Amino acid sequence: MLKYLEPNKIFSITSKAPKYVLLLFIVILTIGLAEALIFSPEDYIQSHSVRIMYVHVPAAWISLGVFSLITLFSIVGYIFKIKNFFLISKSLAPSGLVFNIIALVTGSIWGKPTWGTWWAWDARITSMLILCLFYILYLIAWRLYENKDKVHFITSLILILGIINVPIIKYSVDWWNTLHQPASINILSKSSIHISMLIPLIYMTAAFALFSLLIFLMKYNTELIKVKNKGLDRL
Amino acid sequence: MINEIIYMNGYGLYVWSAFAFTLLSFFLLYAVTKSQYIKEKNKFIAKFGALNSHKAVIAKSQSVNKEILSSTSRI
Numbered sequence: 001m002l003k004y005l006e007p008n009k010i011f012s013i014t015s016k017a018p019k020y021v022l023l024l025f026i027v028i029l030t031i032g033l034a035e036a037l038i039f040s041p042e043d044y045i046q047s048h049s050v051r052i053m054y055v056h057v058p059a060a061w062i063s064l065g066v067f068s069l070i071t072l073f074s075i076v077g078y079i080f081k082i083k084n085f086f087l088i089s090k091s092l093a094p095s096g097l098v099f100n101i102i103a104l105v106t107g108s109i110w111g112k113p114t115w116g117t118w119w120a121w122d123a124r125i126t127s128m129l130i131l132c133l134f135y136i137l138y139l140i141a142w143r144l145y146e147n148k149d150k151v152h153f154i155t156s157l158i159l160i161l162g163i164i165n166v167p168i169i170k171y172s173v174d175w176w177n178t179l180h181q182p183a184s185i186n187i188l189s190k191s192s193i194h195i196s197m198l199i200p201l202i203y204m205t206a207a208f209a210l211f212s213l214l215i216f217l218m219k220y221n222t223e224l225i226k227v228k229n230k231g232l233d234r235l
Numbered sequence: 236m237i238n239e240i241i242y243m244n245g246y247g248l249y250v251w252s253a254f255a256f257t258l259l260s261f262f263l264l265y266a267v268t269k270s271q272y273i274k275e276k277n278k279f280i281a282k283f284g285a286l287n288s289h290k291a292v293i294a295k296s297q298s299v300n301k302e303i304l305s306s307t308s309r310i
Contacts, residue, residue, distance in 0.1 A: 037250070037254070042243075047244050048243030049243075049246040051243070051246075051254075052250055055254055094268070095264065098261075101260065102256065218272050219272075222268070222275050225279050229279050232282045
């Protein structure tokens with residue numbers, strides 16, 4: 001099983017996949033944008049400002065999902081000494097950071113017409129900002145340390161500390177009184193969101209996930225070529 | 236219809252700026268990632284070209300190296 005995770009095996013797939021993922025991303029994004037901006041109804045309280053949800057919520061979901069994934073890959077990579085898992089983590093992080101920034105900025109834009117302020121130091125927003133700092137720390141660590149063992153240890157440590165923040169983000173709206181509304185979509189219980197708003201949200205989430213995959217594939221290929229460049233230097 | 240989509244009951248500026256920021260971020264991340272990919276690939280091709288014939292045979296025996304050389308315009 002593990003032999004299929006070797007860079008040599010993976011590169012033959014990852015080098016061909018981006019163009020197909022890009023095409024699918026453009027198609028799904030176009031449908032998602034049409035649904036989100038034109039066909040979905042306005043909210044009876046928030047009016048048209050609710051449309052910001054279609055970029056804000058998927059961006060927040062993907063940034064949390066990517067952080068959880070890179071932590072998982074790093075911990076498994078560190079325990080079982082699988083270097084490729086660190087490359088996968090490193091390649092996933094840039095899209096996670098960008099989605100985190102999108103969630104913060106679009107949340108701020110949504111906050112102005114809804115709460116009357118661009119920013120509030122409430123639990124959900126502050127914990128998302130802390131997640132952003134962990135992403136930045138993680139990426140800086142890769143640039144700072146040359147020694148592979150050291151960088152693997154430091155980045156894993158940053159991710160383990162950062163992952164503590166993920167359940168805090170998820171449950172912050174339940175644990176504290178915050179400006180941020182509670183979750184409208186629950187996997188385990190009935191969601192309070194109407195189907196006419198759920199459909200565009202699903203399209204936009206799928207588009208964002210595809211974009212994250214696209215960036216991951218391109219970044220992963222770049223990292224593999226960097227490794228091969230070093231290999232040529234040693235010949 | 237068009238006016239309603241643009242102004243959105245006075246929320247148009249907020250909605251459109253949120254979507255514009257998202258799409259601009261996508262474009263920038265894609266452009267930066269692609270340029271890094273092309274830069275590394277060109278570096279690889281230049282280094283490969285500078286190898287002598289013996290080293291080139293060794294380097295070409297690795298499947299990833301062959302893939303990199305054969306996928307110059309894939310993304």
